[in-house]
Amino acid sequence: xxxxxxxxxxxxxxxxxxxxxxxxxxxxxxxxxxxxNGMGAVTNLNGGFPWGIWVVYDIVVGTALACGGYALxxxxxxxxxxxxxxxxxxxLLASLLGYGLGGLGAIIDMxxxxxxxxxxLPWQMNFNSVMLEVGLCVSAYxxxxxxxxxxxxxxxxxxxxLQARLNKVLFLVIAxxxxxxxxxQSSLGTMLIAMGWKVHPLWQTLHxxxxxxxxxxxxxGFAIVVWxxxxxxxxFRRTPETHLLSGLGKIIVGLISVYLxxxxxxxxxxxxxxxxxxxxxxxxxxxxxxxxxxxxxxxLLSPKGRxxxxxxxxxxxxxxxxxxxxxxxxxxxTMDPGQGYSYFPSFPxxxxxxxxVAIEIMVFLFVVKTFxxxxxxxxxxxxxxxxx
Amino acid sequence: MADTEFDxxxxxxxxxxxxxxxxxxxTGVAASLGLxxxxxxxxxEAVADKKKRPPVIWLHxxxxxxxxxxxxxxxxxxxxxxxxxxxxxxxxxxxxxxxxHHVEELKRHAMQENKGKYLLVVEGAIPLAQDGIFCKxxxxxxxxxxxEAAENAAAIxxxxxxxxxxxxxxxxxxxxxxxxxxxxxxxxxxxxxPGCPPNPANFIGTVLFFVTYGKLPPIDGKGRPxxxxxxxxxxxxxxxxxxxxxRFATEFGDEGHQKGWCLYKLGCKGPETYNNCPSLEFxxxxxxxxxxxxxxxxxxxxxxxxxxxxxxxxxxxVKTHTPPNAFPTIDxxxxxxxATVTTAALAGAAVGAALGASxxxxxxxxxxxxxxx
Numbered sequence: 169x170x171x172x173x174x175x176x177x178x179x180x181x182x183x184x185x186x187x188x189x190x191x192x193x194x195x196x197x198x199x200x201x202x203x204x205n206g207m208g209a210v211t212n213l214n215g216g217f218p219w220g221i222w223v224v225y226d227i228v229v230g231t232a233l234a235c236g237g238y239a240l241x242x243x244x245x246x247x248x249x250x251x252x253x254x255x256x257x258x259x260l261l262a263s264l265l266g267y268g269l270g271g272l273g274a275i276i277d278m279x280x281x282x283x284x285x286x287x288x289l290p291w292q293m294n295f296n297s298v299m300l301e302v303g304l305c306v307s308a309y310x311x312x313x314x315x316x317x318x319x320x321x322x323x324x325x326x327x328x329x330l331q332a333r334l335n336k337v338l339f340l341v342i343a344x345x346x347x348x349x350x351x352x353q354s355s356l357g358t359m360l361i362a363m364g365w366k367v368h369p370l371w372q373t374l375h376x377x378x379x380x381x382x383x384x385x386x387x388x389g390f391a392i393v394v395w396x397x398x399x400x401x402x403x404f405r406r407t408p409e410t411h412l413l414s415g416l417g418k419i420i421v422g423l424i425s426v427y428l429x430x431x432x433x434x435x436x437x438x439x440x441x442x443x444x445x446x447x448x449x450x451x452x453x454x455x456x457x458x459x460x461x462x463x464x465x466x467x468l469l470s471p472k473g474r475x476x477x478x479x480x481x482x483x484x485x486x487x488x489x490x491x492x493x494x495x496x497x498x499x500x501x502t503m504d505p506g507q508g509y510s511y512f513p514s515f516p517x518x519x520x521x522x523x524x525v526a527i528e529i530m531v532f533l534f535v536v537k538t539f540x541x542x543x544x545x546x547x548x549x550x551x552x553x554x555x556x
Numbered sequence: 557m558a559d560t561e562f563d564x565x566x567x568x569x570x571x572x573x574x575x576x577x578x579x580x581x582x583t584g585v586a587a588s589l590g591l592x593x594x595x596x597x598x599x600x601e602a603v604a605d606k607k608k609r610p611p612v613i614w615l616h617x618x619x620x621x622x623x624x625x626x627x628x629x630x631x632x633x634x635x636x637x638x639x640x641x642x643x644x645x646x647x648x649x650x651x652x653x654x655x656x657h658h659v660e661e662l663k664r665h666a667m668q669e670n671k672g673k674y675l676l677v678v679e680g681a682i683p684l685a686q687d688g689i690f691c692k693x694x695x696x697x698x699x700x701x702x703x704e705a706a707e708n709a710a711a712i713x714x715x716x717x718x719x720x721x722x723x724x725x726x727x728x729x730x731x732x733x734x735x736x737x738x739x740x741x742x743x744x745x746x747x748x749x750p751g752c753p754p755n756p757a758n759f760i761g762t763v764l765f766f767v768t769y770g771k772l773p774p775i776d777g778k779g780r781p782x783x784x785x786x787x788x789x790x791x792x793x794x795x796x797x798x799x800x801x802x803r804f805a806t807e808f809g810d811e812g813h814q815k816g817w818c819l820y821k822l823g824c825k826g827p828e829t830y831n832n833c834p835s836l837e838f839x840x841x842x843x844x845x846x847x848x849x850x851x852x853x854x855x856x857x858x859x860x861x862x863x864x865x866x867x868x869x870x871x872x873x874v875k876t877h878t879p880p881n882a883f884p885t886i887d888x889x890x891x892x893x894x895a896t897v898t899t900a901a902l903a904g905a906a907v908g909a910a911l912g913a914s915x916x917x918x919x920x921x922x923x924x925x926x927x928x929x
Contacts, residue, residue: 214889280800395914402917408924478922485914512895518902 173257173320173540176404180537188526195523198516199276207279210516216509217500219277224499225521226273228356229492231306232385234266236396237313238349239389243419245342252412254543257320258400259393261541264313265528271310272524274303298355298362305352312348315341324539350382357381360498368450368502370443371494373434380431380494387423388491390416391464394484398477400536406545410477417474420487424465428458450502457497460490567604578603585761588836589773589783602768603642610767611670613663613705614648617680617698618691618725618734623716624650624679626753642760642767643675649693660694667705675766676709678702678737678746681718681725685733702740711772712746714738714779715759720748721778721860728865738779747772748779750831752857757836758784778860780830788875789826789854792834795819808851819848823869825856827876 202210213220236259243249244256275281286292287303294300319338322331357377360367373380394413401408435441444454464483467473474480500511513521536542564575573581579600586596616624645651646666652659667674680698683690688699696704706712714737717723725734738746749758762781765773773781790796798804798818805813806821813822820827826848833854838846848854856862856872866872 212889212894214892214894216890398921399913399917402920402924408921410921410925476922477925478918481914481918481921485911508891509889510893510895512893512899513903514894515896515899515902518899518906522906 172254172543173323174542174544175324175540176537176542178404178537180534185530185533188530191519191526192523192530195520195526198520199523201516202276202520207277210514210520212511212514212517214509214511216505216507217503217511219499220511221500221513221517221521222273222277224496226277226524227270227306228495228499230266230273231270231356232353232388232491232495233392233488234263234270235349235353235385235389236260236393237263237316237389238346238353239386240393241316241342241346242386243416245339246346249415252415255393255397255409255412257317257541258396258536260313260317261320261532261535262392262396264310264317265531267306267310267313269524269528270306273521274306276520298358302352302355302359305348305355309345309348309352312341312345316345320539320541349385353385354378354382356385363503366503366505367498368504369440370435370450370454371498371502373431376430376434380427383423383427383430384491384494387420387427388488390420390423391484391487391491394420394480395488398481398484400542404536404542406542408477409543410475410480413477413480414474417468417480417483420483421465421468424461424487428461428465453493453497453501457490457493460486460493464490564600564604582764585757585764588757588832589761589765595768599764599768603764609642609644610710611646611666611674612643612648612677613646613667613674613709614651614677614679615698615701615705616649616693617678617682617702617718618732619680619716619718619723621650621679622753623719623749623751623759624648627756627759643763646670646674657694660696667708671708673710674708675763676705676712678712678714678719679716681722681734681736682740683725683732683734684740685731690732690734699740702737706741706744709744711766712737712741712744713759713762714746714748714750716754717750717752717857717860717863720750720780720858723752724864726864745772745775746779747775747781749784750780750858750860752863754858755784755831755833755836755838758832784832785830785858787830787832789829789831789833789848790874790876792832793826793848794834795848805851813851816851819851819853820871820874822853823855823867823871824848824853825859825862825866825872826854827874828862828872829854829856829859831858 198210207213211220211222237256240252240256240259244252275284278284287300288307315334316338319331319334322328322334355378357380360372360377360381361374364372394416397409397413400406435444444451444458463486467479467483467486473483564578567578568575579596582600582603583593583596586592586599589595647659647663654662680691682688682698682702684699688697691698693701714720718725718734719737721736721739722730722734723736725732726736736748738748747762749762751758758781761784762773765771765781773783776782776785790799793799795816795818798816799820803812803815803817804821805817805819807813808822813819818824833846833848837844837849844850853869855868856866862872
């Protein structure tokens with residue numbers, strides 16, 4: 169396999185890298201304050217909104233954005249589309265980092281985080297909890313992602329014997345890597361069922377919640393692969409992989425169509441369509457969200473749109489925003505816990521999230537430059553030496 | 557399920573309850589035992605089948621008949637019908653219509669006839685001091701009556717705290733030497749349903765399990781059915797979040813007490829008492845009717861060494877996680893908008909940066925592709 173991937177032999181410390189480092193430092197500072205003085209000192213969380221952006225962005229949206237590894241694994245290994253394999257390692261790395269961020273987000277958002285380990289003690293488990301499945305499944309998947317990604321590390325350190333042994337059982341790990349996200353991504357939707365009337369009727373779809381969650385996560389997974397591949401081909405001045413990405417565009421069209429059918433079918437069936445035109449915040453957010461879902465559908469429907477790198481990228485961005493907004497709307501923006509509670513993240517809260525994202529990007533840059541992650545570039549760009 | 561069609565019409569007449577009410581009851585009992593609908597159906601059939609009703613010998617020792625009273629006052633529809641029809645209650649000192657030597661004779665007759673098949677329920681403590689002279693029924697001491705009845709019993713249930721570990725009369729100095737049934741019948745397995753009074757649901761669930769499956773449900777080291785006594789009250793208490801956040805009522809009627817905060821500092825024994833009160837509440841009245849629910853600290857009635865032994869208002873030993881020494885302040889954040897210009901701008905900038913990077917990449921991608929063509 170080593171002939172397919174190679175590290176980008178470039179400088180790690182660049183101007184963007186340093187800027188990201190500064191953001192990370194500010195985030196880490198406030199993270200320190202959170203652990204010394206508690207959640208109340210740093211966040212705007214309150215009795216009505218115990219979950220802020222640390223949960224909704226870092227976990228709910230963050231893990232969906234990290235579904236690239238999941239979506240590609242299903243495509244490559246279940247539908248046997250081997251041609252997408254070159255994109256696999258970068259997607260896995262992004263997934264690993266995204267899920268790592270999600271796991272970290274769960275711990276820093278936990279009031280009594282030092283009791284986290286109880287989640288893994290069978291005699292302490294509460295099998296009636298919606299959170300248990302998500303918590304266990306996400307932690308298991310982080311480990312699975314580490315194993316899935318480990319061949320890259322072994323290749324770097326030339327541990328060939330170990331790699332050969334791992335390859336024999338890797339199919340089991342890959343199977344888990346497909347199963348686990350299906351489970352917990354749908355369970356993230358299940359949480360909305362438990363929140364009942366607090367969730368705006370346009371987003372409260374009850375038993376359809378898990379299906380919509382896993383569908384959008386899946387679509388976002390493909391969109392992030394497109395986004396990440398497009399940005400690295402520009403950022404690292406490499407040959408664009410548009411020929412591969414346009415195939416993913418086709419899958420995205422299918423998934424969005426199914427999603428929109430179910431979403432609108434439910435809304436019409438339950439007679440909630442008038443709420444979409446109520447003229448309030450909920451209807452505005454619904455219209456924006458729907459427009460963001462429809463845009464990639466329209467663009468990617470035509471072969472011309474799919475084969476053009478720029479429109480493909482914009483469709484992916486729109487899809488990512490749509491999926492993220494769907495989650496933000498349901499969990500935060502239109503949620504009404506009553507009793508006059510409202511929530512907007514505080515400055516330190518946002519900085520912690522941005523800091524963690526900055527660290528995530530920094531690690532990604534470092535790893536692709538030192539480990540064999542990206543597919544070998546067959547026609548190296550002329551200006552490679554001045555690149556990011 | 558298809559082959560379990562069962563005719564409940566005879567039962568409807570016998571118990572004077574509708575089939576629906578009856579099945580709902582069985583499902584409820586099965587659910588509180590952590591069993592599924594198939595178990596509920598099996599229980600329903602077992603109750604409906606007259607042949608399966610086990611004879612029951614019910615002894616009263618040193619006690620106030622509280623457990624029996626609690627059982628009779630269950631608010632579930634026709635529960636007393638059910639419990640009297642579910643078992644064949646051959647001998648029960650409080651409920652028997654007859655009295656005197658005639659009833660005692662009937663008891664011996666029933667025990668002889670159903671050797672090894674009857675269920676023995678012990679209610680009340682057994683005094684051992686001075687050869688047990690402190691409690692006699694029909695001239696026979698409780699010690700002898702219990703030993704005699706336990707000899708050929710299919711199963712023994714100690715119902716109530718007195719029967720389980722001695723209860724109030726076993727409290728120091730315990731002049732009568734009162735002990736519970738398990739301490740007296742050391743060589744037998746005794747299922748205990750402690751509580752003062754015990755929750756009738758815990759008794760009915762255990763007996764229904766016995767009737768249905770012919771064996772007793774899994775029990776812990778103190779003989780308590782695990783399904784009912786597996787967790788501390790503290791673990792499932794709905795005042796628990798207040799405990800964790802450091803919000804305590806410190807006096808009856810103070811602000812914290814009125815707001816329903818944790819009763820730990822008023823001496824609540826929930827942190828050291830095993831029972832399912834928080835989930836079942838009491839006497840099926842609903843609406844939060846059980847001691848902690850109505851604002852009184854739990855006094856640990858079902859826990860040996862706690863109820864009647866520890867002072868009512870002394871702090872309990874917290875068996876799980878102790879509260880921290882210092883709590884963060886809790887500020888009221890209702891009706892307060894938390895969005896500021898800075899934070900809104902920052903959130904916008906973050907989304908903008910991601911979009912901007914995509915835009916730059918998009919335009920470059922377009923250029924590159926047009927160059928290639």
